[in-house]
Amino acid sequence: MNTIAIKQLVDKYFEGETSLVEEQQLRAYFKEGAVAEELQEYQPLFQYFATAKREELPSDFDERIVIELQRPAKRRFMRRMVQMSSVAASVMLMVAAYFWYPTTELPSTVSNQINWEQYEITDEEEAYKETKAALKLLSRNLNRGAKKAAKSMDKITKKKRRIEN
Amino acid sequence: MRIVSFLMLLGFLCLAGSTQAQADAISTYFGQYVDDERFTVVYISPKMFQMIDKLSIDFDEESSEAMKDVVKDLRGLRILVADEGAQGLYQEAIQKINTTEYELLMTVRNKSEDDMQFLIKDEGDIVNELLMIIGSEDNFVLMSFVGNIDLEKVAKLSESFEEQD
Numbered sequence: 001m002n003t004i005a006i007k008q009l010v011d012k013y014f015e016g017e018t019s020l021v022e023e024q025q026l027r028a029y030f031k032e033g034a035v036a037e038e039l040q041e042y043q044p045l046f047q048y049f050a051t052a053k054r055e056e057l058p059s060d061f062d063e064r065i066v067i068e069l070q071r072p073a074k075r076r077f078m079r080r081m082v083q084m085s086s087v088a089a090s091v092m093l094m095v096a097a098y099f100w101y102p103t104t105e106l107p108s109t110v111s112n113q114i115n116w117e118q119y120e121i122t123d124e125e126e127a128y129k130e131t132k133a134a135l136k137l138l139s140r141n142l143n144r145g146a147k148k149a150a151k152s153m154d155k156i157t158k159k160k161r162r163i164e165n
Numbered sequence: 166m167r168i169v170s171f172l173m174l175l176g177f178l179c180l181a182g183s184t185q186a187q188a189d190a191i192s193t194y195f196g197q198y199v200d201d202e203r204f205t206v207v208y209i210s211p212k213m214f215q216m217i218d219k220l221s222i223d224f225d226e227e228s229s230e231a232m233k234d235v236v237k238d239l240r241g242l243r244i245l246v247a248d249e250g251a252q253g254l255y256q257e258a259i260q261k262i263n264t265t266e267y268e269l270l271m272t273v274r275n276k277s278e279d280d281m282q283f284l285i286k287d288e289g290d291i292v293n294e295l296l297m298i299i300g301s302e303d304n305f306v307l308m309s310f311v312g313n314i315d316l317e318k319v320a321k322l323s324e325s326f327e328e329q330d
Binding site for chain 1: 239275326
C-alpha cells in the first residue's frame with residue numbers, strides 16, 4: 001500500500017469512519033515497520049493497539065483483585081475515623097466554648113428563673129394605665145435629655161463662632 | 166449526612182444561645198433586685214399587651230391615637246422602683262450593664278435634676294428593648310420596654326400629653 005492511501009486511511013480513522021477491514025490494513029501497515037517518515041508519529045499508537053489486543057489476564061489476577069479490594073476497605077475505615085474524630089473535636093470545642101464563654105452572662109441563666117408572674121398586673125385597665133404612666137415618664141425624660149443636649153450643642157456652637165470671629 | 170447533622174447541631178446550639186440572649190435587661194442584670202423587699206415591682210406580660218391591643222382601650226377616653234400606636238408594638242414592660250439608697254443603686258446599675266449588648270442612647274447628668282441613662286438593644290433599625298435608668302435624690306427607677314420601639318413616636322408622645330395637661 002502506498003503512503004498516500006495510508007495517509008487517507010489515517011485521516012479517515014481519526015474521523016471514526018474506517019471500516020474494520022480498513023483498520024486491519026492500517027495495523028498491518030504499521031506493524032511491518034517500513035513506515036513512511038511523515039507517518040511515523042502514528043506508529044506507536046497502532047502498534048500499541050496491536051500488542052494490547054494480545055494481552056491476557058495474568059494467572060493470579062483473581063488473587064490480586066481480592067487484595068486490592070480489601071485494601072481500600074481498610075483505608076476507608078481510617079478515613080472515617082479521621083472524619084469522626086474531627087467532628088468530635090469540633091463538637092467538643094463548641095461545648096467547651098459554650099461553658100467557657102458566658103461567665104459574665106451567668107446571672108442570666110439564674111435570673112431566667114425569676115418568677116415575674118407574681119408581679120404581673122392582671123387587670124387590663126390597670127395594666128394600660130401603668131403602661132401609659134411609664135410611657136409618659138419615658139417620653140418626657142427622652143425629650144428633656146434631647147433638649148438639654150440640643151441646648152448644650154447650641155452653646156458650644158455659639159462659643160465656637162465667637163472664637164472664630 | 167454527617168455534615169448535615171453537624172450543621173443541624175451547630176444551628177441548634179446557636180439557637181439555644183440566642184434565646185438566652187433575648188432575655189430583657191432587668192432579668193439579665195437586675196434579677197436579684199426583683200425579689201428584694203426595697204423594690205416595688207411591676208410587670209406587664211406580652212399576653213396582657215395583646216389583650217390591651219384587642220380591647221382597643223375603652224378605659225381611657227383621653228388616650229390619644231399616638232399612645233395606642235406605641236402600646237400596640239410593646240411586648241413587655243418591667244418596672245423596678247426603690248425609695249432608698251437611690252444614688253448608690255443608680256451607680257451600681259449603670260456599671261452593671263454590658264455595653265456590648267446594650268447601646269447607650271443618652272446620659273443626662275445634672276446637679277439640680279435627676280440623673281438618667283437610656284440604653285437600647287437594637288437589631289438593624291429596630292429597637293427591641295429600651296431601658297431607662299433614673300437616679301434622683303430619693304428615687305431609683307428602672308424601666309425596661311420590650312417590643313418594637315419607635316423612638317420617634319415615643320418622643321412625640323409627650324407633646325400629646327402636654328396638650329392634655
